[in-house]
Every structure is written in structure tokens, then in C-alpha cells.
Amino acid sequence: MVKLTGACIFCKLSSATLEGIQARLVERLGEFVRLIPVAGAANARH
Numbered sequence: 001m002v003k004l005t006g007a008c009i010f011c012k013l014s015s016a017t018l019e020g021i022q023a024r025l026v027e028r029l030g031e032f033v034r035l036i037p038v039a040g041a042a043n044a045r046h
Contacts, residue, residue: 001036 002021008014014037022035 001038003038 002018004011004014004017008017011017018035018037022033025033025035
């Protein structure tokens with residue numbers, strides 16, 4: 001599970017970022033992994 005913070009929370013390209021991270025993990029680990037974005041604004045610092 002991945003929690004985006006800061007400016008990434010509202011970025012329209014955040015899904016592309018997550019896809020890129022997922023692809024990199026699959027490449028490095030040699031097995032399929034799935035990133036799951038989670039909301040978590042309750043603990044966000046301002």
C-alpha cells in the first residue's frame with residue numbers, strides 16, 4: 001500500500017507515478033506486485 005503526500009495527493013499524474021513505481025518494483029523483484037493507493041489525509045501534516 002502506498003500513501004501519497006504533499007502535492008502528489010491532488011496531482012492528476014499520480015496514477016502514472018504509481019504505475020511507474022509498480023513497474024520498477026516488478027522489474028527489481030522479478031515477481032508481480034500491485035501497489036494500492038490509500039487515502040490518509042487524517043494524519044497529514046500541514
